[in-house]
Amino acid sequence: GVGGHLLLWLVLVRNPRSRSKPSSVLLLNLSLADLGALLTLPCVLLSASFQNWQLGGGTCVLLGFMTSVTVGVEIFSLAALAVLRYRIVAPQMRPPVSLTIETHRLCTVVAIWLVSVTMALPKVTYINFDGGCTWSVGQQEWLFFLVPAFLVYYMAPLLCIAINCGLIISHLHRCRGSLVADRRNKKATALLISSTLVFAVSWLPYYAL
Secondary structure, eight states, X not given: OHHHHHHHXXXXXXXXXXXXXXXXXXXHHHHHHHHHHHHHHHHHHHHHHOSSOOSOHHHHHHHHHHHHHHHHHHHHHHHHXXXXXXXXXXXXXXXXXXXXXXXXXXXXHHHHHHHHHHHHHHHHHTEEOSSSXXXXXXHHHIXXXXXXXXIIIIIHHHHHHHHHHHHHHHHHHHSOOSHHHHHHHHHHHHHHHHHHHHHHHHHHHHHHO
16 A cells, blocks of 8 residues: 555656646645555554553554544545546536635645544544543534534535536536547446445445444
8 A cells, every 4th residue: 555655656746747637636635644544554453453552542542633634634535536527527617716726726635634633633532541542432422523523524525426426427428429439438427436336335334333
C-alpha cells in the first residue's frame, strides 16, 4: 500500500500534464489520508491482538483520533471526486464562481480536513484507557455521536456519490452517438455503478461494527 501511494505521488509530481488535472489535488489528498491510515495499521493490529495495551495512554488516544481523521478524509475525498467527475463530464452545468480553480480546490481540501478533524474530536473523549485501549460507549454516545457519525461519514457521502454517478449516467445516455461511443458509455455506466456499490459494501462493516 505504501509503495503504491508513493508511486502515485511520483507520477503526479513528475508529470506536469497529470499534475494539472482538476482531480490531482483530490487524488493526492486521498492518497495522503490513506498513507496515514496504513501507518496506523500496525498499532491497530497490536490493539486487536493484545488485551493489555503496551504503547501508553497518549498513543491510544492519538491512534483513535488519527484513525477517525484519516477515514473521514478518505470518504469525503471520494465524495468530492464524484462531484468533480460530474462537473468534468457535464461542464455546461457548472455554476459560475468568482474563485479561481486553484483556490476552489484548496478550499475543498481544507473543508474536508476541518470536517474530519471536528468529527474525530468527540471520539477521543470516549476512549477508556485502563491498561487496554477500548471505547466506552453508552446510550448517550449512541444518540449524540455514533448515529450522527454514521449519517455524516457514511450515508451522506454515499448519497453524494450515488447521485453524481446517476447524473453522469443520465448525461451519457442523453449523448448517444456512434456505436463506439455507446459501447464506451456502457462501460462507463458499469464502472460508475460498480464503484458506488464497492463504496457501500466496503465501508458498511466498519460502521456496523
